[in-house]
Amino acid sequence: MAALSFAYSRVASSDLDDSSSSNGKASDKGSKRQDVRSLVITGATWGLLVISNLTLLGLWWRSSQLAKVCVRPKLSYSPAKEAIKYELRRLHRALDHNNFTGEPRQEFDAAWNQILEPDLLDPKHETAMTIKISQEELSHLSDESIAFQDGSGYIAELAVYHEIHCVKILRRFLNMDYYYPNITKEKLDFEKVHADHCLEYLREAAMCRGDTTLTTFFWKNEIPYSRVYSDHECVNWEALDTWARSRMVDMSSYDHLEH
Numbered sequence: 311m312a313a314l315s316f317a318y319s320r321v322a323s324s325d326l327d328d329s330s331s332s333n334g335k336a337s338d339k340g341s342k343r344q345d346v347r348s349l350v351i352t353g354a355t356w357g358l359l360v361i362s363n364l365t366l367l368g369l370w371w372r373s374s375q376l377a378k379v380c381v382r383p384k385l386s387y388s389p390a391k392e393a394i395k396y397e398l399r400r401l402h403r404a405l406d407h408n409n410f411t412g413e414p415r416q417e418f419d420a421a422w423n424q425i426l427e428p429d430l431l432d433p434k435h436e437t438a439m440t441i442k443i444s445q446e447e448l449s450h451l452s453d454e455s456i457a458f459q460d461g462s463g464y465i466a467e468l469a470v471y472h473e474i475h476c477v478k479i480l481r482r483f484l485n486m487d488y489y490y491p492n493i494t495k496e497k498l499d500f501e502k503v504h505a506d507h508c509l510e511y512l513r514e515a516a517m518c519r520g521d522t523t524l525t526t527f528f529w530k531n532e533i534p535y536s537r538v539y540s541d542h543e544c545v546n547w548e549a550l551d552t553w554a555r556s557r558m559v560d561m562s563s564y565d566h567l568e569h
């Protein structure tokens with residue numbers, strides 16, 4: 311018992327050791343009180359340690375559960391949900407040194423072709439990226455789709471690629487002379503409807519998402535301007551894009567599809 315309490319007091323507090331050795335002539339009663347005190351302190355310390363560890367474990371478990379529960383979509387179905395990870399990202403909307411903005415030029419076309427690379431697999435560029443989904447995945451949706459002849463699945467499209475495709479279409483529309491030289495009246499009418507469709511697609515997408523990120527203001531020439539950048543909760547694009555590209559299908563011909 312004495313050895314045990316000695317060991318405990320060493321673990322518990324070096325102050326106690328110091329005080330007991332400096333009070334070398336303390337009575338038996340006094341050292342017993344010391345023993346009890348150090349036992350209580352040791353017990354309390356271990357108790358706190360266990361409680362704080364359990365609390366941390368609980369918090370970690372809760373946050374990992376919440377991270378799973380909070381992944382969207384929840385009301386609709388998408389197999390791409392497994393690729394969704396959220397991150398805080400500042401969106402800059404910079405016009406300078408940005409390959410996605412400005413006048414048509416080689417880097418601009420390269421950037422847009424890269425982000426919508428799968429778009430190029432469809433020579434008519436009528437669709438955004440097309441992916442393959444399974445029969446089981448299709449069964450969660452309310453409509454049928456077009457099947458592959460080999461029975462390997464069905465074609466589908468992720469909305470985000472249609473949105474990006476729409477921005478690309480609108481950028482081309484801003485530069486008609488460059489992208490549609492000598493355009494016919496018929497084709498021009500079609501492209502106007504296409505642009506209208508894309509604007510509506512993006513309007514609904516913005517209102518559907520209802521991004522509530524706040525942007526602050528500053529004075530410029532006596533006018534309050536909202537800042538062009540803001541910090542958003544974003545989907546990690548690389549993870550989602552990697553998932554989508556792993557399912558990408560070749561739409562350069564429709565021969566492998568059931569008609």
Ligand SMILES: *[C@@H]1O[C@H](CO)[C@@H](O)[C@H](O)[C@H]1NC(C)=O
Pocket residue numbers: 407408409417420421
């Ligand atoms: C812009 O495009 C060029 C050429 O494709 C590339 O080298 C450069 O890294 C791109 N810049 C950015 C910011 O992506």
Ligand SMILES: *[C@@H]1O[C@H](CO)[C@@H](O)[C@H](O)[C@H]1NC(C)=O
Pocket residue numbers: 491492
């Ligand atoms: C557009 O039409 C002009 C005049 O008819 C012609 O010289 C030019 O080569 C045409 N451009 C293209 C890209 O077809």
